[in-house]
Amino acid sequence: MSTDSDDSPVGRRAIAAGNASAAIERPRVRPAAGHGLGSRPLPPLSLYVHVPWCVRKCPYCDFNSHQAVGELPEDDYLAALQADLEQALPLIWGRQVISVFIGGGTPSLLSAKAVDTMLTSFRACLNLLPDAEVTLEANPGTAEAGRFLDYAASGVTRLSLGVQSFNDQALQALGRIHDARQARAAIDMAQKAVDHVNLDLMYALPGQTLEGCREDLQAAMSFQTGHLSLYHLTLEPNTVFAKYPPPLPDDDLAAAMHEYIIEATAAQGWQQYEVSAYARPGHRCLHNQNYWTFGDYLGLGPGAHGKLSFHDRILRQARHRNPQSWIERSLRRDGSQIAEERTLVPQELPFEFMLNALRLRDGVDAGLFTAHTGLGITAILPVLKSLEERGLLSLQAGRLRATDLGWRYLNDVMEEFLD
Ligand code: SF4
Helix, strand or coil, X not given: CCCCCCCCCCCCCCXXXXXXXXXXXXXXXXXXXXXXXXXXXXXXXXXXXXXXXXXXCCCCCCCCCEECCCCCCHHHHHHHHHHHHHHHHHHHCCCEEEEXXXXXXXXXXXXXXXXXXXXHHHHHHCEEXXXXXXXXXXXXXXXXHXXXXXXXXXXXXXXXXXXXXXXXXXHHHCCCCCCHHHHHHHHHHHHHHCCEEEEEXXXXXXXXXXXXXXXXXXXXXXCCCCEEEEEECCCCCCCHHHHCCCCCCCHHHHHHHHHHHHHHHHHCCCEEEECCEEECCCCCCXXXXXXXXXXXXXXXXXXXXXXXXXXXXXXXXXXXXXXXXXXXXXXXXXXXXXXXXXXXXXXXHHHHXXXXXXXECCCXXXXXXXXXXXXXXXXXHHXXXXXXXXXXXXCHHHEEEECHHHHHCHHHHHHCCCC
């Protein structure tokens, strides 16, 4: 559902923690010893849950999403999720969980009972904070008022709607299952159910004009939800659009749309706090902020990614992507649902940290680098100084922040930390 994309130098993804991979390739693993946080407190922990099914596959989508055939195997999925969680417990024992993100795929295909079972189990097995942010991604084509209210009654505090556009032609070109009327109705239902609603919207759509982009954005802002995620449609490998590209706006027009978005959102009091994320005060997404600041997250479900810190190492995990294979493996309870697991080496940590931290408009407290990587800031001081001298990075008031120039060339700035 999260189609998070942008055409900034950063690349296209600002996905929910745990869902798929980032736009920039990570450095190859080097054969060196691992590195942990020593005696420092462990960073905040979030939970990502992947629901892999959709009504049908959108032609631009490269997420781990699969067209549902017949009834969803909800019982098997929930049993496998429970088994996946229980096998992960020794890795996170005693830690507080600050947020849950149920992403996909289309999690709103799950019944209210399934979401309730899931959240009840998380509360029983985890130290989930009473005021934890709990987001569920929903497709307007699967929205039901009663179901949204039930999700909220079970503990969902935030709904993220994959609206993408309010233009029926554009929605058809994107292969979406909903139309503009359904999108408006879903927003209304979501706002009645929870206080925090995000709308995903894309621009630079097939055949879109600047006026069309303006109409979409103004429509999205008119609902006064707390959060907007505004992404540039990009052609991803192994998608239908990559094979049969639709007519897309050229780079100049797409840049004009991006500029318009930045100006129009600012004019109406929206804060762009990350490359693709805009919020009104009090509505920033806690879960994604934890991810962007190199916090920890456990990823459960097919294809989910996780990152977990320990005193002696920082671990990345990825689950098997195929839903049936993940279900079968998870139920075996032998750890075989985990397809990849590796310890990050110290050389990787600066890039891993900066990859997302620099996407934040206000940057991060410099102390967070040490708190979340276990490395002293001296490890990257020469790079920081060099970037500062070139006007790409600001180090004022103890914060690391890309300057306006650095923001324009964010990929290049991040790559400086690769070595
Ligand atoms: S609804 Fe479309 S874009 Fe969203 S995950 Fe499913 S296939 Fe991908």
